[in-house]
Each structure stands twice: as C-alpha cells, then as structure tokens.
Amino acid sequence: MDPPYQGVCGERDPRYLKGVLFDEFVEVLEALNFRDIKYLVSYDGRTGERVHERKLPERLRLHLIELEAGRSSQATLLGRAEVTVESLYLSPALAESLKLRRHYWAYPDNYTHIAMREARRADIMWTGTEVGSYERLKQRTLRLQKNIPGYVKEIIEQHVKSESGS
Numbered sequence: 001m002d003p004p005y006q007g008v009c010g011e012r013d014p015r016y017l018k019g020v021l022f023d024e025f026v027e028v029l030e031a032l033n034f035r036d037i038k039y040l041v042s043y044d045g046r047t048g049e050r051v052h053e054r055k056l057p058e059r060l061r062l063h064l065i066e067l068e069a070g071r072s073s074q075a076t077l078l079g080r081a082e083v084t085v086e087s088l089y090l091s092p093a094l095a096e097s098l099k100l101r102r103h104y105w106a107y108p109d110n111y112t113h114i115a116m117r118e119a120r121r122a123d124i125m126w127t128g129t130e131v132g133s134y135e136r137l138k139q140r141t142l143r144l145q146k147n148i149p150g151y152v153k154e155i156i157e158q159h160v161k162s163e164s165g166s
Contacts, residue, residue, distance in 0.1 A: 022054060023141070023146075023147035023148065026056065026057060026060070026147065027147070027148065027149065029041070029056070029060055029062075029091075030059075030060065030149070032091060033060060033061070033091060033092055033093070034123075036092075036093040037091065037093060038091055038093045038094035038097060039090075039091045039094060040088060040089065040090055040091075040094065041056075041062070041088070041089040041091075042086055042087065042088050042089075043056055043087060043089060044056070044086075044087045045069075045084060045085055045086035045087050046084070046085050056089060060089075060092075061092045062089040062090065062091065062092070063089065063090040063091075063092070063094075063095035064087060064088075064089055065087075065088045065089075065090065066085050066086070066087055066088075067085065067086050067087075067088055068083060068084075068085055069083075069084040069085065069086050070083065070084065124152070137151070137152075
C-alpha cells in the first residue's frame with residue numbers, strides 16, 4: 001500500500017516515484033473501466049485531518065475501502081500523534097465480481113445505481129502525422145489545467161451549438 005501516489009510523489013522526496021500525472025492516470029483508469037478490467041488502486045489517503053491531495057473523480061465509479069494504516073511515522077517525527085488512513089479503490093468490475101452487498105462508492109452521497117446511468121462513449125486515436133495534433137492538444141490542456149477528454153467535449157459542444165444556431 002505504501003506509498004499512495006498523491007501527496008508523496010513530488011520533487012521534494014527522491015524515495016518515491018515522481019511525476020504521476022493526475023489527468024493521464026484518470027484516463028488510464030477510465031480505459032480500464034471501459035474494458036471491464038478488475039483492478040485495485042492505492043492512491044490517496046489522509047493523516048489526522050489532513051487529506052492528501054485530489055480525490056479520484058466520481059465518474060470512475062470506484063468502490064472505496066479506507067484502511068487504517070496505524071500511527072504515522074512522519075507525524076511522529078514531527079511530534080504529533082496522528083493515524084494514517086489509506087484509500088484502496090476497487091474498480092467497478094472487481095466490486096461487482098466480488099458481489100459486494102454494500103455499495104459504498106467513493107462518493108456515497110452522490111451515488112445512483114450504475115445501471116440507471118445513461119452513458120455514451122467515443123474513443124479517438126491519433127496515428128502517424130496526427131500525433132503532432134495530439135501533442136499540441138495535450139500541451140494546451142496542460143496550460144489550461146484541464147484534462148483532454150473534458151476539453152475535447154467542450155470543443156465539440158461549442159461546435160454543435162454554433163452549428164445549430166444556439
């Protein structure tokens with residue numbers, strides 16, 4: 001479980017993996033969900049009242065299990081007595097295969113049953129000379145602090161509105 005990627009993978013501590021890009025990581029998890037791949041992710045957590053970084057988005061429909069990891073050694077070194085709780089996320093496919101009776105999704109107050117959720121998906125692949133366009137799009141979304149799928153949806157929505165005269 002140690003370390004979760006969020007909160008420990010910055011430049012300040014060379015012991016941990018650097019540069020897990022949040023938006024790209026979420027895109028990979030979305031692709032795994034689309035293919036009904038079973039997986040577990042230890043990604044974020046909290047120590048005492050301090051939450052470590054960004055939560056994974058609701059749209060991933062992940063099943064959250066919080067695991068008490070015991071007293072935080074880092075907090076102890078700083079003279080505090082705090083307990084670390086790590087988040088373990090189960091993919092929708094894994095949670096369903098385990099027939100988990102209690103649906104405790106990562107965002108239980110916003111949960112509606114998955115079978116009631118209307119959804120459509122479009123996958124886009126850039127190949128050959130198109131890869132340059134993808135790289136420019138990626139750089140733009142980084143500057144705008146947006147993720148690629150959300151930004152592409154915005155562009156399409158604007159285009160559809162302008163064509164319909166709205």
